[in-house]
Amino acid sequence: MDWDKLRIFHAVADAGSLTHAGDKLNLSQSAVSRQIRGLEEQLNTNLFHRHARGLILTEQGELLFDATRSMTKRVDAATARIRDSEEEVFGQLRVTTTTAFGTLWLAPRMPKLYEKYPDLSVDLMLEERVLDLPMREADVAIRMKEPSQADLIRKKLMMIRMCLYATPAYLAASGTPKRLEDIQDHRLICQNTDSAQVAAGQNLVQQIMLNDVRSLLTVNNYFGVLQGVLHDLGIGVLPDYLVQDFPNLVQVLPDTESADVPVFLAYPEELRQSKRVAAFRDFVQDEIITYRKRMRDKENA
Structure with a gap:
């Protein structure tokens, strides 16, 4: 199969337009159109549904696009490896x-x-x-x-661990829990146990939640949890690698932490x-x- 036709097909499928693909390839629209027609004749099938707003891949076109996408990734990888033979990193x-x-x-x-x-x-x-x-x-x-x-x-x-952290301002206003049971008197900030996260963090949150936590803020990532903690909203479940960059955070209940991750x-x-x-x-x-x-x-x- 003609690689040049496949390259042009991939550009058209990616752009959804003969004109945009031609601009990218420095070819005229008519030249691109001829190559696509030639490929369709070679395969004896229609690769695109044509309408006023552009081109949409047919089922056969989707199959070919999956193949050319994989081929393009391989070519890009090979190109990168060849260029990496130079002394400079770029x-x-x-x-x-x-x-x-x-x-x-x-x-x-x-x-x-x-x-x-x-x-x-x-x-x-x-x-x-x-x-x-x-x-x-x-x-x-x-x-x-x-x-x-x-x-x-x-x-x-x-190796990292998930631990409990709060700001000095929050602890001064709300008190510092001495036992895990005391967490029920505080707002817990954590990832929802249904959100994607490491199992060790999920298990820690589930353990803490057994203590009848009355006020809760859940966020679907630790960046959001950190923002809540930094704004004095409560005690957050956060990875311990944050301590170095946020030295004002205070670890709460040091014996309550996740398994190693x-x-x-x-x-x-x-x-x-x-x-x-x-x-x-x-x-x-x-x-x-x-x-x-x-x-x-x-x-x-």
């Missing part, structure tokens, strides 16, 4: 992690990465859904559990030689080492 790196870790720990440290590699472009994808790294939905993942997908290089970064960095085996991936991996590992040292110094102070 180009796009797609990083996926959870909303909380991405906004509260990773993003504030990114200036150091850009300072060292100004030509690197990071696409930070924050969501709880686990993206498929072998299918190149992302290049690198930082997750709160060991990845189960095959053909991945894995590196355990650190491992944090893993992973990337596809095919990106083992990628200089972009290596640069990002080394940056994260250096930041983890700095984080651990500061935590030890705080504990020993």
Whole structure:
């Protein structure tokens, strides 16, 4: 099958318009249209429904678009690996992690990465859904559990725990609980147990809720929980890696915390030689080492 026709088909399917695809490919609309007609004749099927507002893929067109999308990802990966053979670190790196870790720990440290590699472009994808790294939905993942997908290089970064935190102002106004049972006299801020989160955090919240908590604020990510805590709304269930960047937070009921949660960095085996991936991996590992040292110094102070 003619790769050039497939490339043009993919651009049209992605843009939903012959004109927009032509602009992207630097081809005239008539040239694009001829290539699409030629491909449809070759396959003996219609790939698009044509109407005044644009083009919509037929069922057969959807099947072919899925195939060309996968092919395009593979070509992009190969291109990136070839370009990574250069000495300089540049180009796009797609990083996926959870909303909380991405906004509260990773993003504030990114200036150091850009300072060292100004030509690197990071696409930070924050969501709880686990993206498929072998299918190149992302290049690198930082997750709160060991990845189960095959053909991945894995590196355990650190262990974290979910703990209870509040501001000094809230505790001064509402008192400091001495026992877990005292939590019923306070407002609890946490993720809803039905929302996507690590099992250890969910189990901790379920344990706390057994104590007849009367006032509750639930948010679907830890960034929202932190905002509630910082605005003196109550006692929040938050990951302990926040303590370093928010030193005014006070841990409440230190004996009430979750089980350890491992944090893993992973990337596809095919990106083992990628200089972009290596640069990002080394940056994260250096930041983890700095984080651990500061935590030890705080504990020993």
